[in-house]
Amino acid sequence: MSFVAELNALPLEALLQSSLSTTHDAARRVLAGSASSVNDFAHLISPAAGELLEPLCRRSQALTQKRFGKVIRLFAPLYLSNECINNCKYCGFSRDNPILRVTLTVDEVVREARALKEQGFRNLLLVAGEHPKFVSNHYLVDCVRALREEIPGISLEVGPMETEEYRPIVRAGAEGLVVYQETYDRASYAEMHIAGPKRNFDWRLETAERAYAAGFRRLGIGALFGLSDWRLEALAVAAHAEYLLRNCWKAQLTISLPRLRPCAGEFEPLTHIADRELVQLVCAFRIMFPDVGLVLSTREPAKLRDGLIPLGITLLSAGSHTEPGGYTGAGKEHLHRTERGRIVELGASEWATARDGGVHATGQFEIADGRSPQEVADLIRRLGYEPVWKDWDAALMA
Ligand code: SF4
Numbered sequence: 284m285s286f287v288a289e290l291n292a293l294p295l296e297a298l299l300q301s302s303l304s305t306t307h308d309a310a311r312r313v314l315a316g317s318a319s320s321v322n323d324f325a326h327l328i329s330p331a332a333g334e335l336l337e338p339l340c341r342r343s344q345a346l347t348q349k350r351f352g353k354v355i356r357l358f359a360p361l362y363l364s365n366e367c368i369n370n371c372k373y374c375g376f377s378r379d380n381p382i383l384r385v386t387l388t389v390d391e392v393v394r395e396a397r398a399l400k401e402q403g404f405r406n407l408l409l410v411a412g413e414h415p416k417f418v419s420n421h422y423l424v425d426c427v428r429a430l431r432e433e434i435p436g437i438s439l440e441v442g443p444m445e446t447e448e449y450r451p452i453v454r455a456g457a458e459g460l461v462v463y464q465e466t467y468d469r470a471s472y473a474e475m476h477i478a479g480p481k482r483n484f485d486w487r488l489e490t491a492e493r494a495y496a497a498g499f500r501r502l503g504i505g506a507l508f509g510l511s512d513w514r515l516e517a518l519a520v521a522a523h524a525e526y527l528l529r530n531c532w533k534a535q536l537t538i539s540l541p542r543l544r545p546c547a548g549e550f551e552p553l554t555h556i557a558d559r560e561l562v563q564l565v566c567a568f569r570i571m572f573p574d575v576g577l578v579l580s581t582r583e584p585a586k587l588r589d590g591l592i593p594l595g596i597t598l599l600s601a602g603s604h605t606e607p608g609g610y611t612g613a614g615k616e617h618l619h620r621t622e623r624g625r626i627v628e629l630g631a632s633e634w635a636t637a638r639d640g641g642v643h644a645t646g647q648f649e650i651a652d653g654r655s656p657q658e659v660a661d662l663i664r665r666l667g668y669e670p671v672w673k674d675w676d677a678a679l680m681a
Contacts, residue, residue: 286488286523287488287489290467290519293321295515298322299512302518303330303514305329305331305332307334310327310329310331310335311335313327314332314335314339314342318570321521321522321525324521325518327563327567327570328514328518332567339570340562343565343595346573347597349573350574352669355597355599356406356576356598356599356671357403357598357601357672358408358438358598358599358600359600360407360580360603360604361408362604362608362647363386363409363422364384364385364387364411364414364417364607365411365412366411367412367413367479368412368415368480368624369412369481370476370477371465371475371477371479372475372476372477372548373510374548374647375546375547375645377548378478378479380548381620381621382644382645383618383620383645384618384620384645385607385608385617385618385619386614387607387608389425391608391614395609395613396434397433398611399610400433403656403672404656405434405435405436406672408440409426409427409437409439409441411423411442413479418442420451420452428455431455436674437456437457438461438501439452439461440503442480442481449493449497453498453499458501460503461504462490463505463506463539464504464506464523465506465510466510466511466516467506467516467523468510469484475510488523491531492530495530499534501534501536501537503538503539503578504536505538505539505578506520507542508540508556509542509554509555509556510553513560513564521568524572528575535576536572537576537577537578538572538576538578539577539579540579542561543648544649545649546646546647546648547645561591562590565577565579565594565595566594566595569595576597577596577597578598578599578600579598581601581603581650581652582650582651584651585652585654588652589662589666593666599663601656602655604650605646605648606643607644608644609644614644615643618642618643629642
């Protein structure tokens with residue numbers, strides 16, 4: 284049975300009500316014991332447990348140090364393309380947004396990767412909008428092949444594919460696949476995804492399972508907080524993680540906790556999760572899933588990221604750009620604008636500015652932590668942790 288059937292059978296509303304009416308005693312009981320069910324998780328994210336934030340943080344910190352040691356893995360997103368055939372109301376890359384777009388050539392991708400390698404990164408997340416014409420699985424295979432000798436840790440965050448389409452990408456050397464459901468609330472999902480293949484909720488929900496079947500050894504999931512009630516999303520993510528740990532047990536699992544950021548299209552978040560609630564959520568995921576990696580990106584401001592490092596986060600991005608070519612200026616020679624999905628060439632003066640480096644492809648969203656990777660690594664050391672740039676090499680599989 285796929286997770287689609289499990290999600291359909293999950294009493295999400297009842298779990299949400301159970302969370303909202305959790306007593307302090309019930310929250311304390313789960314905190315003192317072991318959380319082993321989605322119902323226990325509902326207690327951990329309850330308003331009552333929110334008033335026990337200190338002991339929650341202490342438990343999460345102790346578990347994280349026991350399972351992961353005092354290390355933080357660092358990675359960087361490398362945007363390959365901001366072309367997209369979907370209209371997602373909350374995303375800067377949406378098809379109908381009149382933005383500057385580009386798909387990097389394989390040589391340009393290598394240039395970007397080398398710039399990130401110079402900064403220390405050995406784990407890269409290749410990110411692209413969903414556009415089979417520009418970002419085909421053949422293109423992705425070529426990118427991974429071109430990078431694998433220099434970059435030991437390559438993961439992808441791209442449009443969902445069939446298992447058979449993933450296999451050559453895995454053979455080329457990619458190890459991880461990240462796919463966020465964005466929202467697990469079907470009604471909200473239908474409202475947010477107004478055009479394109481992404482409208483198919485179930486197809487997206489089964490992506491991690493198809494990726495596992497194709498041989499990816501790291502799987503990443505998450506919800507984009509700001510589209511539906513945060514507790515409802517968190518309950519569904521917990522159920523999804525629990526399913527994947529049971530059914531895709533050979534893979535390492537990570538959970539990301541992205542909150543919506545400003546982007547082209549100027550979408551405003553529909554719901555809010557406060558900083559304090561985000562801290563509670565990180566701790567709840569750690570207590571429920573002691574061995575799962577928890578990811579925090581540069582969407583969050585520096586102060587909050589620094590505070591969360593000792594509490595349960597195990598993977599951080601740093602120095603991120605969300606536009607293709609953002610690290611070196613690569614790709615500016617073939618920038619174009621799109622209007623309602625149609626390509627419109629740049630005018631002469633825009634070309635001249637682009638060639639001088641004054642115009643870039645549009646980013647997916649604004650980042651909040653603009654510190655350099657070295658600044659983030661120094662901060663990690665000052666907190667008594669070790670920044671880890673590389674934790675995997677293909678030779679380990681030989
Ligand atoms: S969220 Fe993904 S699929 Fe949707 S518009 Fe943005 S890049 Fe495209």
